[in-house]
Amino acid sequence: MSADAIEVGTQLPPLTVHLTRADLVRYAGASGDFNPIHWSDRAATALGLEGVLAHGMLTMGTALRVVTDWIGDPARVVAYSTRFTKPVFVPDDDTGAEVSFSGTVSAVSEDVVTVTVEAVCAGVKVLGAARVEVRLGG
Structure with missing residues (x-):
């Protein structure tokens, strides 16, 4: 993929996930974050x-x-930053919390593309x- 083929405003394919309590338990085991909240x-x-x-880092990682x-x-990612603005509450059911992610190209330089992500x-x-x-x- 070259910078010539990418324009500011390009929409990336969206992603929707359902985070369940089981996902939180798996993430806690992988990350070592067993905070009871x-x-x-x-x-x-x-x-x-x-x-x-x-976990905020689970939301952040999924957004990526x-x-x-x-x-x-994934090795092409050179920088990633975000702020946690609101928590994702996960109900105790089989559906969990639906989180939708989208991305838009916000800058293009010679060899680096910046994408703004929404969750x-x-x-x-x-x-x-x-x-x-x-x-x-x-």
Whole structure:
């Protein structure tokens, strides 16, 4: 893929995922983050939360898939930054929380493309200022 073939405003294919409590347990095991707000309604509500919430880094990592699926090679990601703006609450059911991710090319330079990523759950943006820079070429 060359920079000549990519324009500012290009929309990347969207991605929608359902994060379930089982996903949170798997992520906790992989990351070592066993904070009970990610699996226990009792612990989460005791802290004033409306329920169990997904790990921020799980949401952030899943958002990056919009770009890596598009570019085809995760090794081409040279920078990624975001802010966590709202939590993703995950109900204790088989459906979980639906999170939709989209990406738009916001800048193109000689060999780097910048993509702005949006993540929305229940109509609310859950990531802010998410930007991914990817290097083009081999």
